[in-house]
Amino acid sequence: MGPEARGGLARSTSSSNLVPLQTSADQAFTTCHLASEAPTSPSSQRKWLMPVPHSLAALCCSAVFALSAGAQGVVINEFSYNDNAVGAPSYADEQEFVELYNAGKSPVDISGWALVHNDPKNTAKPKTTFKIPAKTILAPNAFYVMGGAKVTGVNLVLGQTDLFGNSQGGLSLVDKSQKLVDSVVYEANKLSSTDTWAKPIINGDGIWGNYQSITHHVSSWSRVQDGYKNGTGRDWVLRPQSIGKTNNITTVPVYFDNFDKGVPSTRHPGWHGSFVHPQYANPAVVNAANPNKIPPSPQGGNCLTIWDPTGGGNTAVLLRRPLQNMVFEAYIYLDTTTIQGKNFYETWSIGVQGSTDTYFNLPSPDKAFKSANGNTGVSATCISTTKGMTLYLIDHNDGGVDCKVLGKIAITKGKNDGWQRIRLEVTGQHAGLWLGGTMGQGNGEFVGGTIKTSALGDVYIGYREYNTPNSKDRPVTIDDVRVRPSAAAISYYGSAAKTSNGTVMISPAAPPILGTNGFGIMGFGLAKSNAVVLSLGAGRMNIPLAPVFPAGTSLYTNPIHLFPGVSNAMGEVSIPLPLPSNTTLNGAKVNWQLFSFDPSLKVGMPLAGSQGCETLLSR
Known part of the structure; x- marks a missing residue:
């Protein structure tokens, strides 16, 4: 890309005019924030465009030539199948149950319905049917256990x-006619x-x-909410x-919790553990909550540990x-x-939008083996072996082997170890992981990407x-925890045109968090190996x-600044736009649109446009 395309001036189709191509992201975002909302009527929108030196066609062509061309009905709502019952020997299995819930607005007669249990490990009786008796009516929002x-x-x-x-199995709810109403397969x-x-x-x-249990x-x-059913x-x-x-x-x-009000070595009541509940810990004292002394966090005082001192795995959920x-x-x-020897390891995950299994089986981000790890949603997952320590950002989606690594950060002694700020954020279908940097800001090491489903x-x-x-372990040890809804937002509007390579698609590379160096705009379905123009604007039109x-x-959107690029051989582009650490931009809306130059399109101006994309900047 020549110097004209990188900044300064690019020649327009009219030789007597020059169009500025702004490549300073900080200045661009500030200008966009100061711009007024665009009017909504077509006539006023055209007046709104008048301060722009030329029409969008001229602007885009300048860049092109500079580049040288939910819930319903009755559901299985909660169940338990493998328990060590209170007051009973191990694996007594006396507290097994299946709970039904009527998520509808009307009573449902479930008389004659049946719960079918598949137990393939039981060769003598691989299938059992439990019939619901007559005159059983399930009222709206009612439970049946x-x-x-x-x-x-x-x-x-x-x-x-x-x-x-107690192992792999299935539960099915069928009605009188044997029609499947709901089902779940566990330990898949x-x-x-x-x-x-x-x-x-x-x-x-x-x-x-x-x-x-x-x-x-x-x-x-348990279903994440009563009747919640995405299938x-x-x-x-x-x-x-x-x-x-x-x-x-x-x-x-x-x-928000800094854990300083808790008594070390006691359970934190706001969390639930699968084998050992999370405990308050004094980082300077060695005990059942803390295997070895470490310095206090930047916040100071107590911290929280998730650890089973007898060994193995343990899981915690925030209530x-x-x-x-x-x-x-x-x-x-x-x-x-x-890590003290060959084949030894230590691993942890902090996840959102999902859950995991009680044992927290070993994850396999590189899919080197078929893992029984039960993570779903999006996680920051750390794996430490004799080869080193790596922190991954993973989209687990609904679990299983189809997880996707969105990025990874190598942890190096003396560089980014010890106490570090960690931030995991999901906004729409965009996920980001920050390590280091400042609480409440987007600085630090960053990886991000697009998830399959939110x-x-x-x-x-x-x-x-x-x-x-075990005295060498370093279980998950956290302090100054802050969980909140994401103030950042990404929304799309309008429709998109097609190129010879598909429909033009636009997507931010990360949640729009101020200070994020890894922010940018990605494009897909573009004409292959050809010019692209990204428009940064203020307001929708x-x-x-x-x-x-x-x-x-x-x-x-009203184009305030343009950023040129070139698509690759697959018709994709990534235009980096680091977000400034400017707190005055918190809450600002910035609009984006991509245009793909495709000379095979037989129109006067062969620039196919994407949808509009609106980002709400946040700390």
């Missing part, structure tokens, strides 16, 4: 103990190609991870049991109302010296180690540009 005789609040006793298989990581029983009833990848830590698989394993989260009661957590989602667009921010202690889910933390001695431009092309 089927399970063991010792289950509190059970409506239909199915037996005494060991009702459901154990499925093989011969398990044909699962295909008619599995939703997505099923519940992938493994599960056990133990004394004093009773857990269940994937991501509908389910690991929570404390709420048999015959609502799954909905009503506490406000905003959560706050689930969120979709959200931020998790905290200080976390990273120790690169814990969904409602919990904040969860998992930790697992295979290490000796909709001015059709066809037939001079390709069909479907409209002007969706």
